[in-house]
Amino acid sequence: MMERPYRIMVVDDEDFVRTMLMEMLRKKSYETAGAANGADALAGIAPFDPDMVISDIIMPGMDGFALMQKIETKYPKIKRILMTGYDIDSYIDMIRRYNVGNILPKGTDFNLDDMGEYIGSLLTGNIFGLEKYFTAGAVETRLITNEKQAHAACSAVAQLCLQADRFYFEIALSELVSNAVFHGVLQVTGLPREKWPEEFSLKVDEAIRISWAQDNERIGVSVEDPKGNLRKVDVLHWLDHRIDEKVSENEHGRGFMLIRRFIDRFIVNIDRSRRTECIILQNRDTTWKNRHKPLLIHEL
Amino acid sequence: MKLNIYAIGNHQMIKIEEDLNIISDLEELYYLVEGYIEQGKNKVAVSFPNASYIYSGAIAVLLKCVKKIKENEGELCIIESNPDIKNIFNVLQLNRLITIYESDQALLRASTS
Numbered sequence: 344m345m346e347r348p349y350r351i352m353v354v355d356d357e358d359f360v361r362t363m364l365m366e367m368l369r370k371k372s373y374e375t376a377g378a379a380n381g382a383d384a385l386a387g388i389a390p391f392d393p394d395m396v397i398s399d400i401i402m403p404g405m406d407g408f409a410l411m412q413k414i415e416t417k418y419p420k421i422k423r424i425l426m427t428g429y430d431i432d433s434y435i436d437m438i439r440r441y442n443v444g445n446i447l448p449k450g451t452d453f454n455l456d457d458m459g460e461y462i463g464s465l466l467t468g469n470i471f472g473l474e475k476y477f478t479a480g481a482v483e484t485r486l487i488t489n490e491k492q493a494h495a496a497c498s499a500v501a502q503l504c505l506q507a508d509r510f511y512f513e514i515a516l517s518e519l520v521s522n523a524v525f526h527g528v529l530q531v532t533g534l535p536r537e538k539w540p541e542e543f544s545l546k547v548d549e550a551i552r553i554s555w556a557q558d559n560e561r562i563g564v565s566v567e568d569p570k571g572n573l574r575k576v577d578v579l580h581w582l583d584h585r586i587d588e589k590v591s592e593n594e595h596g597r598g599f600m601l602i603r604r605f606i607d608r609f610i611v612n613i614d615r616s617r618r619t620e621c622i623i624l625q626n627r628d629t630t631w632k633n634r635h636k637p638l639l640i641h642e643l
Numbered sequence: 644m645k646l647n648i649y650a651i652g653n654h655q656m657i658k659i660e661e662d663l664n665i666i667s668d669l670e671e672l673y674y675l676v677e678g679y680i681e682q683g684k685n686k687v688a689v690s691f692p693n694a695s696y697i698y699s700g701a702i703a704v705l706l707k708c709v710k711k712i713k714e715n716e717g718e719l720c721i722i723e724s725n726p727d728i729k730n731i732f733n734v735l736q737l738n739r740l741i742t743i744y745e746s747d748q749a750l751l752r753a754s755t756s
Contacts, residue, residue: 510727514696521700597735598699604734 349466350374352391354384354398354410355426360449364397371459381405381413388418394466395422399449400434408441422465431638432603435583444575444640457608461639470612470641471620473565477556486550490543493520496553503555503562508625511605512562518598519566519621523551527568527619561607561627567620571613575642578611607631613642644671651747652754654688654720655679663694669704676708676719685717688750697728702735709740722747 351373355361358379365375376391378384380402388396396414400407411423427434428449438446445465447458457476464470474482485496497520501513526532528549531539545551552567581599602609608624647658657675676687689705691697705719712719720742723729732738744750 510696514698514731517696517698521698597702600735601699601731 348372348374349395350376350391350393351395351397351462352376352378352384352387352393354378354381354396354402354407356380356399356402360399367455367459368462371463373462381407381410384410385413388414388421393421395424395462397424397426397447397462400425400427400429400446408437408443411443412441424462424465428635430635432582432636435579438638439576439579439583442576442579444579444638444642446638448635448637461637465641468643470643471567471614471618473554473556473563473622476561476563476622476624477558479558482554482556484552484554486547486552487520487524488545488547488550493524493551493553500553500555500562500564503557504625505627505629507629511601512623512625515602515606515609515623516564516566518602519564519623520551520553522573522598522621523566523568523619527551527570527572530570530572532572559627561624563622563624565620565622567618569618571615571617571619573611573613573619574615575611575613575640578640603636607636608639609636610639611641613640615642644669646671646675648675651688651751654686654718654750654754655684656688656690656722656747658722659689659691660693663691663696663698663701669701673704673707673711676711680711680715680717685712685715686754687712687717688720688722688744690722690747691728694725694728697731702731702737705737705741713740718742720744720750722750 351368353361353364353375356379361377361379365377368375376387376393378387381404384396384398398407398410407425411425414421414423423445425443425446426449427446431446431448460475464475485492487493487496497513497516500516501509504512524543524545525539528545528551529540529543549569554565556563578599582603602623606623607626610622612620645660647660649656657672659672672689679687687708709719721732722744723732724745729743732743744753
């Protein structure tokens with residue numbers, strides 16, 4: 344028996360945006376349905392039986408966060424993506440409150456090919472791997488068990504970057520490696536820094552994996568640990584870990600904020616207790632730096 | 644960790660002469676600050692002239708130092724001329740807690756004016 348195509352419901356009160364997105368999805372062989380508000384969307388779910396709902400955040404009546412919460416409660420198997428024309432970071436309180444992982448910018452701030460790729464990854468559950476972001480060019484991989492190997496890999500990757508990006512790219516890379524080693528594998532989270540090991544040496548089955556690739560458009564790196572300790576709720580917490588004038592109790596944990604601020608795409612894929620993969624993608628075209636960034640955290 | 648320590652006006656200056664990396668242990672900096680506080684010296688300046696970048700672990704130690712110094716009604720400042728590193732401090736809003744000076748001379752001018 345032939346499997347039916349994936350079904351996607353698009354919810355947006357702006358007719359133009361809704362129909363354009365549905366048309367784009369139909370061209371990618373998805374079946375689509377549209378709704379102009381949250382109430383219509385909820386009423387349409389049972390008859391349409393979608394695999395995914397993509398919704399705008401700001402709509403008359405029920406907003407996108409509330410709609411997604413209702414869908415998650417009643418139809419937990421339906422995949423959910425929010426989208427907005429505003430700066431996603433300005434919603435960080437709501438994002439944390441509703442524990443939302445996937446938000447895409449609307450309009451010109453997001454490449455339609457990337458959007459199609461991301462939607463496909465979520466629908467199939469095939470979320471891991473740097474190679475899906477590069478149509479050409481081989482992905483190089485190193486297994487890392489000590490800091491010497493980590494430095495060598497980070498230096499090799501940083502050299503691929505444009506000079507103007509190198510400083511921030513190197514920071515992002517260091518933060519990801521540090522996170523994978525100390526929080527992912529060695530699990531020192533919460534321990535005072537003086538109790539962390541001076542140097543790290545991992546067993547072969549604990550090795551972290553650094554992969555990188557490049558093409559004419561961008562450079563990408565994936566850092567993966569084999570433990571899967573990170574949770575979406577932790578990532579959202581770290582992304583909102585601002586320094587306030589009282590100085591918070593926990594001084595650690597600003598690495599993810601720096602990565603999100605300075606890197607064009609930061610993607611976190613989590614298979615709990617199995618593996619965590621953090622991907623950073625930096626465009627060679629520097630005009631991307633001024634565009635809104637998607638929030639891409641997926642926890643299986 | 645190789646440190647150079649001297650006074651600038653009323654501030655105790657701690658200059659970290661090494662580059663930083665992901666496993667740099669900056670806890671020594673915190674223990675030095677703690678020692679100064681015990682001696683009644685609650686104005687401390689820190690600089691990293693050879694740091695090619697700054698990482699979140701270093702920021703964490705700086706925050707721990709700020710907390711200790713503020714509890715003792717003192718002041719922590721940073722001497723930093725690298726615009727990229729200053730940008731990191733600004734993005735994390737560290738500049739709300741710590742005054743950042745371009746140079747030793749700038750700190751001296753500020754502390755004697």
